[in-house]
Amino acid sequence: MxxxxxxxxxxxxxxxxxxxxxxxxxxxxxxxxxxxxxxxxxxxxxxxxxxxxxxxxxxxxxxxxxxxxxxxxxxxxxxxxxxxxxxxxxxxxxxxxxxxxxxxxxxxxxxxxxxxxxxxxxxxxxxxxxxxxxxxxxxxxxxxxxxxxxxxxxxxxxxxxxxxxxxxxxxxxxxxxxxxGNRQIPDGECGVIPIFLNNILADKPSVLMTYEDMPRGCTRDYxxxxxxxxxxxxxxxxxxxxxxxxxTGIEIPILDIYNTLAEIFESNQPILRKPPRLGDVKRSVLxxxxxxxxxxxxxxxxxxxxxxxxxxxxxxxxxx
Ligand SMILES: NC(=O)c1ccc[n+]([C@@H]2O[C@H](COP(=O)([O-])OP(=O)(O)OC[C@H]3O[C@@H](n4cnc5c(N)ncnc54)[C@H](O)[C@@H]3O)[C@@H](O)[C@H]2O)c1
Structure with a gap:
């Protein structure tokens, strides 16, 4: 074997x-x-x-x-x-x-x-x-x-x-x-979906890191x-x-991720804005x-x- x-x-x-x-x-x-x-x-x-x-x-x-x-x-x-x-x-x-x-x-x-x-x-x-x-x-x-x-x-x-x-x-x-996907641990760069989801399920607001030229946040491929x-x-x-x-080859701003999650998991919580973190890549799509x-x-x-x-x-x- x-x-x-x-x-x-x-x-x-x-x-x-x-x-x-x-x-x-x-x-x-x-x-x-x-x-x-x-x-x-x-x-x-x-x-x-x-x-x-x-x-x-x-x-x-x-x-x-x-x-x-x-x-x-x-x-x-x-x-x-x-x-x-x-x-x-x-x-x-x-x-x-x-x-x-x-x-x-x-x-x-x-x-x-x-x-x-x-x-x-x-x-x-x-x-x-x-x-x-x-x-x-x-x-x-x-x-x-x-x-x-x-x-x-x-x-x-x-x-x-x-x-x-x-x-x-x-x-x-x-x-x-x-x-x-299921079992994802809500921390780290990769964890924006479980982080948002945890907040939504706990009925808490989430935070979006934005650049001046990218008000919908960084973009990622999920x-x-x-x-x-x-x-x-x-x-x-x-x-x-x-x-x-x-x-997937599809570039999605993090704000759009939040909005899609909020719709599927039925939340009205707001999203708060903050400056970006050091080391983050602004845009990525593969x-x-x-x-x-x-x-x-x-x-x-x-x-x-x-x-x-x-x-x-x-x-x-x-x-x-
Ligand atoms: N999740 C993503 O979006 C993503 C994207 C790109 C690359 N990756 C890579 O995929 C891999 C898995 O990521 P994940 O999202 O499942 O993360 P995860 O944290 O759920 O899994 C990582 C696992 O490694 C274990 N681990 C960490 N340090 C260790 C050590 N010193 N010795 C033994 N075990 C250790 C952790 O306990 C954990 O179980 C990582 O290499 C990560 O860099 C993940």
Whole structure:
């Protein structure tokens, strides 16, 4: 049976990956230090003999090496990260420790425990170039690298490309847009939807960071978790050995996100304005033609459909 190691497996995206890998018959090693991940996200699997949870901090080299020796995974799907752009500005050392040293510890463990396939998660939004007019960001653009988070994610991509040649494994780099869906943890750059949603459900106002020339806030590309699950499945079976953008190609101002959420979740709460945060990319929208050409992946869900499905998921689980 093929063993897959999912780092960050108790988090938002990682826990959905635990679900799909188990349903596809893999043995799953979920590695997480629970700094933002939650046991409730993986609770359903704790009695499954094909599922192993290891509470490990990936910045601890010895612990990472031990886990590799113990389970000998053939596939690594690396989702553990400090994921907030704003926090990476406040504490660049934590970002470096988790997002780069943590990755290096994993790559170092691969030297003596060979793997076949590495899936590395990067950020299309943070690595986007400065968007002008109606252009979209393509993988060959020069990244802005406007934050320690972006610098470390990009450096991580480069480490993967070096290690794949040195230690002969295949890889795919997934540059996600902003992902949203059930189980998302309301913090960080990626968390605007759960942050707004928490406020709406608590009947509290939300805050919008605006620029003088962008009164509706920054723009982002939002991709639904079902589409993200699909691309992870595809590149698990067919590594692409390159980086691909994973988004919708639709640029949405944050105010429009709020208004759509308020409509679907029936709220009249106002939105308050504040100046922007340091390190934020003003506009980002991803061109996903490369994913379509290489592996036939294209986002199926537009924001309205994804948010309606999120509401149904939350209702089914009794969260609202
Ligand atoms: N959610 C998005 O919109 C988005 C967009 C672009 C990229 N990403 C990337 O996707 C990945 C997953 O993001 P998410 O939204 O699911 O976040 P998340 O916070 O829900 O998941 C991250 C997981 O990593 C774990 N973790 C953090 N530091 C760790 C450490 N030192 N050792 C072990 N585990 C650790 C956390 O406990 C958590 O379970 C991250 O790499 C993030 O940078 C996410």
């Amino acid at each position: 093929t063993v897959v190691m999912i780092t960050g497996g108790a988090g938002f995206i990682g826990s959905h990956l635990c679900d799909i890998y188990l349903s596809e018959g893999f043995e799953v090693v979920c590695v997480d230090n629970l700094v933002s991940g939650k046991m409730e996200n993986i609770e359903a699997h704790l009695n499954n003999e094909k599922f192993h949870f290891e509470k490990i901090d990936i910045s601890n080299r010895e612990d990472v090496a031990k886990i590799f020796q113990q389970y000998k995974p053939e596939i690594v799907n690396h989702h553990a990260a400090q994921k907030s752009v704003a926090d990476s500005v406040l504490d660049p050392f934590l970002d470096l420790n988790t997002n780069l040293y943590g990755l290096l510890n994993i790559l170092d463990a691969i030297k003596s425990n060979p793997i076949k396939n590495f899936i590395y998660v990067s950020s299309g939004g943070a690595l986007s170039k400065e968007i002008v007019g109606d252009e979209t960001s393509v993988e060959t653009d020069k990244p802005q690298q406007a934050s320690p988070y972006a610098i470390n994610k990009f450096a991580g991509e480069n480490y993967i490309k070096v290690y794949t040649k040195l230690y002969k494994f295949e890889y795919t780099i997934l540059r996600y847009a902003n992902v949203y 991709v639904f978790i079902e589409d993200v699950k699909e691309i992870n499945k595809l590149v698990t079976h067919t590594p692409l050995n390159t980086e691909i953008n994973i988004g 061109n996903t033609d490369k994913a379509k050409q290489l592996i036939g992946w294209k986002a199926k869900y537009e924001l309205n459909d994804g948010l309606k499905m999120l509401k149904e998921d939350m209702q089914r689980e009794g969260k609202i």
